[in-house]
Amino acid sequence: MPRSLSGVDMRKRQQPHIEGPPQVPGHPRPKNCCMCWCGCCKCLWQPTLDEVVAWARSFELVMRSSEGREIFREFLRSEYSEENLLFWLACEELKKETDPTAIDEKARIIYEDYVSILSPKEVSLDSRVREGINLSLAEPSNMMYEEAQLQIYTLMHRDSYPRFLNSSVYRDLLDSKRSSCLDT
Structure with missing residues (x-):
C-alpha cells in the first residue's frame, strides 16, 4: 500500500521541477533554470534574443517557455501577484494527474493555497467560479479548476x-540580449 503524503510533501511535489542540462566544465551556473521551489536546479539558463523578442509578440509564448515563465514570475513577484502564476502552474500539474488519491490531495492543497478566502495567496476569482469550485470539492477531478485557471490566465494576459x-x-533582459549580440 502506498504511503500517504503529508500536506508539506504534496506542496513540495506540487511545484514544477524541470531538470536542466548538465553543467558545462568551466562555465558557472548563474541562475535557477526553472520554477523549482527549492532552487536546486542550476543550469546554463539563457534564452536567446529571438526568444526574448518573441515574448513581446505573444503571452502564450511566455507561458510555454520555462525561461519566459521564470522572468514573468520575477516580474509578478515585484508586483505582489506571483500567486496568479503559481496557481496556474499548480492547475497544470493537477491536470496531468491520474491517481484519484493524488487528485484529491492536490485539489485540496490548491484550494487551501489559492482559493480559500483564508489564504494569504488567494487569487481573484468571481463568485460564480468560486461557488463551482466549492461544489466540486465533494468529488474533485483533475479538471475542476479549469474555469478558474482560464480566469487567472486571462487576468495575467490582459493586466x-x-x-x-x-x-x-x-x-x-532585452537590452542585455541585444548588447551581447552586438558584442559577438
Whole structure:
C-alpha cells in the first residue's frame, strides 16, 4: 500500500521541477533554470534574443517557455501577484494527474493555497467560479479548476502582461540580449 503524503510533501511535489542540462566544465551556473521551489536546479539558463523578442509578440509564448515563465514570475513577484502564476502552474500539474488519491490531495492543497478566502495567496476569482469550485470539492477531478485557471490566465494576459513588457525586468533582459549580440 502506498504511503500517504503529508500536506508539506504534496506542496513540495506540487511545484514544477524541470531538470536542466548538465553543467558545462568551466562555465558557472548563474541562475535557477526553472520554477523549482527549492532552487536546486542550476543550469546554463539563457534564452536567446529571438526568444526574448518573441515574448513581446505573444503571452502564450511566455507561458510555454520555462525561461519566459521564470522572468514573468520575477516580474509578478515585484508586483505582489506571483500567486496568479503559481496557481496556474499548480492547475497544470493537477491536470496531468491520474491517481484519484493524488487528485484529491492536490485539489485540496490548491484550494487551501489559492482559493480559500483564508489564504494569504488567494487569487481573484468571481463568485460564480468560486461557488463551482466549492461544489466540486465533494468529488474533485483533475479538471475542476479549469474555469478558474482560464480566469487567472486571462487576468495575467490582459493586466500583468502589458506591464511586464514595459517593466525593467523585461527591458533589462532585452537590452542585455541585444548588447551581447552586438558584442559577438
